[in-house]
Amino acid sequence: MSLDVVVEHSVSLGRLWSEDGLDIMIAPTSVVVADALITWNVNLQWVCDLDYVPDQERPLDLVAFAAPCLWRRRMIAALVAAGREHRVALSSHSVTALQAAIENGLGIGLLPPESVRTGSMRVLKTSAGVPEPLTVQYGLYAHDRRTPVVDAAIDVLLKDIPATPGP
Known part of the structure; x- marks a missing residue:
């Protein structure tokens, strides 16, 4: 597995997400027009x-x-x-x-x-x-079209996020 991590301000992350530039994203819910897998404050x-x-x-x-x-x-x-x-x-x-x-x-x-x-x-x-x-409310986002590797990465992230289920 190869992992490329992007640390950017929220506005840039929202833009990258809308351009399908990320498989998984953690960002404020206010910058994304999508449903989060989970959210937390x-x-x-x-x-x-x-x-x-x-x-x-x-x-x-x-x-x-x-x-x-x-x-x-x-x-x-x-x-x-x-x-x-x-x-x-x-x-x-x-x-x-x-x-x-x-x-x-x-x-x-x-x-x-x-x-x-x-x-x-x-x-x-x-x-x-x-x-x-x-x-500030944050969310963990992932596209519907996911590989098993992306799902495994999500599982790792979910272990450390104090979250509530998304919609």
Whole structure:
């Protein structure tokens, strides 16, 4: 078996899927017009370094994934809806870069719980001037025309995904 893995932002993955460029895909359900085999929610939390204190009088410094990331769009939309001024202080395609920037006090970010380094980051509460945590729904997608190898790969993925059955 040969495995080619593509790690891209969601918009690109959705495009690749619609062009039949992928056999299996994990992506937000909002970028795909197809039924997922299973879906699950990812809860995104507003995080900062241990000593960061947001100044209510100044725009929030954000650490965000680079555009056209859907998490970034939702992050900014939530801040706009809450009337909270902000600016993107750092953007990157790398979660490791975002973690380092947050840990070093460059700003706040939106991360899933498994990416929050509890020894050097803390979760912000709404009382700190951030919106409620955001939830993004993900799905595991596979075309109907599958080989036994693709089905075997799906079985491996299903073992580690905390999911609910798709439609």
